[in-house]
Amino acid sequence: MLAASRADLSKAFCSYCGYPPMGPWRLRAHRVCMRCQMGMVLRAPPNAQPRYDEPFLIVDERLIVQAISHRAERLLSVKEPDGFGVPLEEFLVSANGDADGLTLALMAERAIAGDATPGSLELRTVRDPAISRAGRVVGCGPPPAALLILGAPKPDIQRSSNGVRPDAAKRRLPVHAAGGGGE
Numbered sequence: 089m090l091a092a093s094r095a096d097l098s099k100a101f102c103s104y105c106g107y108p109p110m111g112p113w114r115l116r117a118h119r120v121c122m123r124c125q126m127g128m129v130l131r132a133p134p135n136a137q138p139r140y141d142e143p144f145l146i147v148d149e150r151l152i153v154q155a156i157s158h159r160a161e162r163l164l165s166v167k168e169p170d171g172f173g174v175p176l177e178e179f180l181v182s183a184n185g186d187a188d189g190l191t192l193a194l195m196a197e198r199a200i201a202g203d204a205t206p207g208s209l210e211l212r213t214v215r216d217p218a219i220s221r222a223g224r225v226v227g228c229g230p231p232p233a234a235l236l237i238l239g240a241p242k243p244d245i246q247r248s249s250n251g252v253r254p255d256a257a258k259r260r261l262p263v264h265a266a267g268g269g270g271e
């Protein structure tokens with residue numbers, strides 16, 4: 089790998105509240121976030137750090153949760169001490185089945201190794217399979233870890249459809265009469 093392809097970890101953010109560290113950080117780097125007093129200050133590649141309103145998790149190369157942001161706690165209904173050290177799959181799984189689970193592990197491995205190309209895949213929450221998010225994976229640190237950011241919910245294509253195809257009605261199977269319980 090060329091050095092130039094390695095991720096440049098220069099954007100600082102807090103592992104809990106998600107905000108960049110406050111002013112003094114530039115003069116005197118600190119590890120614990122001075123805003124929320126709960127998160128650690130980590131760094132991600134430029135333009136890849138979480139937005140303040142995006143839930144995210146930090147995982148290691150085995151997809152073990154190292155940190156859960158405040159918003160991810162709410163999305164996943166988990167309290168941070170309970171989430172630490174737990175396999176990611178207890179909270180989030182690939183929306184497309186096991187094949188993508190391997191992909192997620194590979195994305196995390198590559199991100200931790202310093203690959204600057206972000207990975208992305210659709211994930212759904214374990215507690216409610218109806219909640220799906222476009223996940224993206226980038227490296228962060230120190231120490232080296234993978235940052236899994238949960239982006240906007242995937243648009244529901246079926247529900248946003250505003251019309252029925254002309255031939256759809258013909259193909260539809262006969263519908264049982266509502267309330268027809270007589271036998």
Ligand SMILES: [Zn+2]
Nearest residue numbers: 102105121124
């Ligand atoms: Zn913070």
